[in-house]
Amino acid sequence: MQSDSRLIPVDPFVLTVFGATGDLARRKILPALYHRDLDGQLPDQATIIGVSRRDLGDDGFAALAREAIGEHIRPAEQFPAAIERFIGRLRFCPVDASSDEGWPELAAAVKPYADRVQVLYLATAPDLFAPICERLGRFGLANHVARVVIEKPIGKDLQSARRLNDAIGQVFSEDRVYRIDHYLGKETVQNVMALRFANALFEPLWNAGHIDHVQITVAESLGVEDRAGYYDTAGALRDMVQNHILQLLCLVAMEPPRSLDADAVRDEKLKVLRSLKPIDKDLVGALTVRGQYRAGASPKGAVPGYLDELGEARGASSTETFVAFKAEIGNWRWAGVPFYLRTGKRLPTRVSEIVVSFRPVPHSIFAGQAGPVEANHLVVRLQPDEGVKLWLMIKDPGPGGLRLKHVPLDMTFAEAFGVRNPDAYERLLLDVVRGNQTLFMRRDEVEAAWAWIDPILQAWKDNNMAPRPYTAGTWGPAASIALIERDGRTWLEDAA
Numbered sequence: 001m002q003s004d005s006r007l008i009p010v011d012p013f014v015l016t017v018f019g020a021t022g023d024l025a026r027r028k029i030l031p032a033l034y035h036r037d038l039d040g041q042l043p044d045q046a047t048i049i050g051v052s053r054r055d056l057g058d059d060g061f062a063a064l065a066r067e068a069i070g071e072h073i074r075p076a077e078q079f080p081a082a083i084e085r086f087i088g089r090l091r092f093c094p095v096d097a098s099s100d101e102g103w104p105e106l107a108a109a110v111k112p113y114a115d116r117v118q119v120l121y122l123a124t125a126p127d128l129f130a131p132i133c134e135r136l137g138r139f140g141l142a143n144h145v146a147r148v149v150i151e152k153p154i155g156k157d158l159q160s161a162r163r164l165n166d167a168i169g170q171v172f173s174e175d176r177v178y179r180i181d182h183y184l185g186k187e188t189v190q191n192v193m194a195l196r197f198a199n200a201l202f203e204p205l206w207n208a209g210h211i212d213h214v215q216i217t218v219a220e221s222l223g224v225e226d227r228a229g230y231y232d233t234a235g236a237l238r239d240m241v242q243n244h245i246l247q248l249l250c251l252v253a254m255e256p257p258r259s260l261d262a263d264a265v266r267d268e269k270l271k272v273l274r275s276l277k278p279i280d281k282d283l284v285g286a287l288t289v290r291g292q293y294r295a296g297a298s299p300k301g302a303v304p305g306y307l308d309e310l311g312e313a314r315g316a317s318s319t320e321t322f323v324a325f326k327a328e329i330g331n332w333r334w335a336g337v338p339f340y341l342r343t344g345k346r347l348p349t350r351v352s353e354i355v356v357s358f359r360p361v362p363h364s365i366f367a368g369q370a371g372p373v374e375a376n377h378l379v380v381r382l383q384p385d386e387g388v389k390l391w392l393m394i395k396d397p398g399p400g401g402l403r404l405k406h407v408p409l410d411m412t413f414a415e416a417f418g419v420r421n422p423d424a425y426e427r428l429l430l431d432v433v434r435g436n437q438t439l440f441m442r443r444d445e446v447e448a449a450w451a452w453i454d455p456i457l458q459a460w461k462d463n464n465m466a467p468r469p470y471t472a473g474t475w476g477p478a479a480s481i482a483l484i485e486r487d488g489r490t491w492l493e494d495a496a
């Protein structure tokens with residue numbers, strides 16, 4: 001429970017969580033704040049006000065927070081004194097987000113903390129974002145030090161995203177809007193920036209002249225669980241690609257920003273999004289693969305198919321639970337370099353990985369018995385077992401003829417540093433308090449991502465491109481393998 005001198009303390013704040021009884025608050029927000037408190041990073045004057053329609057009272061909210069900590073914090077990190085200190089920070093206020101009920105009381109509850117940083121976290125259903133913002137404005141809660149935090153889905157297409165951004169923008173200027181993409185808060189995702197811009201080694205090679213292709217895989221072994229209602233209206237393209245995967249692609253592909261300043265970084269990401277080559281009706285069949293899982297196996301045993309999980313009512317759903325892409329960025333740095341992207345539910349394992357595959361040596365001096373000279377790969381493993389591997393060719397040690405071997409220079413972070421990787425929300429929440437928007441999506445980024453996604457959705461529809469079935473526990477439809485293999489390349493499943 002000792003405070004770590006490397007941690008930068010934050011200013012006094014009051015964080016109001018709308019949707020405080022929901023899944024996001026229980027699973028992520030409360031545990032993340034507890035962790036930061038445990039590490040001694042929260043100032044004495046840090047207060048968390050839970051808001052929901054159901055009136056829990058202070059005691060009920062405290063009980064909910066205890067439960068959340070019990071469920072989502074490792075037992076070794078559950079210290080009674082720290083839990084009590086954290087619980088002491090909590091207040092509760094019943095408010096109906098869709099009417100004026102409870103708002104004057106909330107304004108009164110926040111008033112004593114007027115001199116602190118105000119954070120308003122909308123952990124609610126997205127259709128409440130606009131009405132809540134409007135009331136925050138009307139009831140005087142959106143003052144000049146207040147920041148609003150929202151999370152995807154930010155719209156379901158470009159038009160609805162614009163509408164939502166407009167509604168939020170009526171009340172909060174862009175420098176006070178924090179759009180979370182929790183992938184940007186992941187430790188190893190930030191490592192992509194560290195690797196690229198804190199080493200002289202990679203950047204000179206980081207272009208079409210030296211990179212053959214890039215692969216990004218975000219695989220989950222879980223199915224849609226209890227989120228089928230939302231998921232069925234979204235699908236893998238909206239749920240994972242529009243946000244997380246495109247953000248990863250931006251970090252890999254962007255030009256070096258002038259600094260880590262929020263707009264410097266976001267300007268560069270925006271340029272990448274705007275340079276993505278459009279995938280239209282004519283190309284969509286060749287460049288994208290949709291899939292939907294059927295009954296099969298997960299690491300924990302037999303599992304039903306997606307349609308069975310949805311039940312009778314939605315039995316005919318054509319929502320994709322898997323998607324693979326070949327994307328291209330139309331600029332000088334990346335011309336002709338394919339970015340193969342894929343994500344899906346009920347794949348064999350949970351793994352997220354970026355593979356940068358370099359071009360082969362131009363000419364091999366080694367004779368046949370030395371074996372093939374394989375290409376170098378840089379593999380950034382986001383989860384689990386975070387780390388970086390650089391695959392190199394070396395001489396196989398030992399006597400006898402010269403044989404070559406492909407081996408990784410391995411930096412598995414848990415082994416190298418022995419530290420706990422903080423959850424993305426721990427960093428992101430405190431960045432909001434600090435007023436640092438670097439890891440949050442700016443309005444134009446979100447809209448540029450939709451502008452690339454929309455035509456794909458439309459083309460799927462126009463071409464009646466139904467998802468192809470795949471068996472739960474496999475790497476998606478065979479067409480995803482064909483997508484990359486017809487270019488003479490292969491998905492690197494065990495790259496890390």
Ligand code: BG6
Pocket residue numbers: 182220239240
């Ligand atoms: C969420 C998606 O944004 O990210 C989920 O809505 C997905 O469908 C999740 O499961 C994956 O996040 P993580 O951090 O577990 O990789």
